[in-house]
Amino acid sequence: MRGSLFLVPSDTAGRVFAPFQASAARVLTRMRRAELDDEGYRAASERIVATASLPLLPRELEDVAGVSGVRMSLLLRTIRAEGRMLAVAQGSLRAAQLRYVATASWAAGALEVDDVDAALAALAGDYLRGYGPARPADFAWWTGVGTAAAARALATVDTVDVGNGLLLPRNDEPAFSGITAPRNTVDLLPKWDAYTMGFAPDGRARLVHLHNQPQMYVRQGVMAPGQPNVGLSGDGYPVVLVDGEAVGTWNVTVREATVHLFDTVGPATRRRIDERLADVRSLLAD
Structure with a gap:
């Protein structure tokens, strides 16, 4: 979140901005x-x-x-x-x-709030609804506030621990518990997607193997295969997801679509990846 541009409704802009003025x-x-x-x-x-x-x-x-x-x-x-x-x-x-x-x-007054702590608490609820389950350390990293301030803000949210210190709004727990793990799915996420940018580096194991994480994020001075080294250190590259787990990165230019896979995938999965890339190229050509 830090240093990013956000499009938000004017009636919620204050609580997004005020804690970080x-x-x-x-x-x-x-x-x-x-x-x-x-x-x-x-x-x-x-x-x-x-x-x-x-x-x-x-x-x-x-x-x-x-x-x-x-x-x-x-x-x-x-x-x-x-x-x-x-x-x-x-x-x-x-x-x-x-x-x-x-x-x-x-937008006179749009960034003003009466209580900065209450604004951060409201943002903590927004964060868990968007990114949960997540750890207090993830919220602290995402906002850039101290761990104590993050813990106080999260304590105002009615949450349930779904394991390993991962918090979820209590109202979301029934839907979360009833989810069936995806099978045979392929998704292409764009650069800077919220899915890859919402958790602290040590909390990303749920979406990418630790060994592959350096290939998913911009590292200054290090060229990733198939990716322009553009952006700030830590920015997420376009990612290929198979059943919700990152298996590679992708890039599309006017001339071609490229994929860099971290590991070997089966022919059916590779075919689905190519189909998704073709969809993106078709969209960009319109």
């Missing part, structure tokens, strides 16, 4: 990387926020900011981390096409 110390650390002191940052950010009453591209804010390029990107990320600006998609979700607007102009 940037502190003054965090802002100062970022600004040192941008070669700005606190006074310089405050002056530049105030000019940017005052100008962006409507969504604008970064290049449209460079003159008032007095910076450009990487420094401008860092400046905008920091202002957003404080909650004073929002990233707005207009026609595309690509980062290069995002526009930036003052929160007060676009």
